[in-house]
Amino acid sequence: MKAVIQRVSEASVTIDGNKVADIQKGLLVLVGVEDTSNQEDINWLSSKIVNLRVFGDENGVMNLSVKDIDGDVIVVSQFTLHASTKKGNRPSYIKASKPDIAIPVYEKFVAQMESDMGKKIQTGEFGADMKVALINDGPVTIIIDTKNKE
Structure with a gap:
């Protein structure tokens, strides 16, 4: 799994003109x-x-976590994080899971985030064409790959 974590002063996700997620201070996680x-x-x-x-x-x-500040979190699925750009100019997404594998993992991840945070996590919609708006605070952006956890 890969994640891009952005510290935000506000963020939202809109699908087909409807705002489905909206937070103030917290994290936007792709x-x-x-x-x-x-x-x-x-x-x-x-x-x-x-x-x-x-x-x-x-x-x-920078000494406090999102949990410490009682911040909010939006989690958005983004298969393009696994893009390979080694050959040519058109990214390959062969490493990204297909929906039948990715959706259950994504849903388990959101549930685990809710458990770890002790509160509801807002989300986008898996596979939807989403408009993500944010004000990156800092800016602070961290990239984490679970393959590098050792």
Whole structure:
């Protein structure tokens, strides 16, 4: 699994003109699933994101997590995170899981995030054409690949 985590002062997801997710201070998480993604990856990635210290403390030092600040989270599925650009100019998405594998993993990841956060996680809609709006705070953007967890 790969994730792009962005610290935001606000973010939203709109599908067909309808806003389906809307947060203020928190994290926007774009997540991509591979066929090798498993429950261990889900647990590790969720815990890593929830406890990632990217919010400023009273001294302005990035020392607090989204959970510490009682922030909100939007999780959006994004298969393009697994794009290969080695050959040519058209990305290949062969490493990205097909929906029959990716949807259950994505749903388990969202459920694990909710468990780790102790609150509801907002989401986009798997496979939908989404318009994601955000104000990246900092900017702070972190990329995590579960293949690099060791």
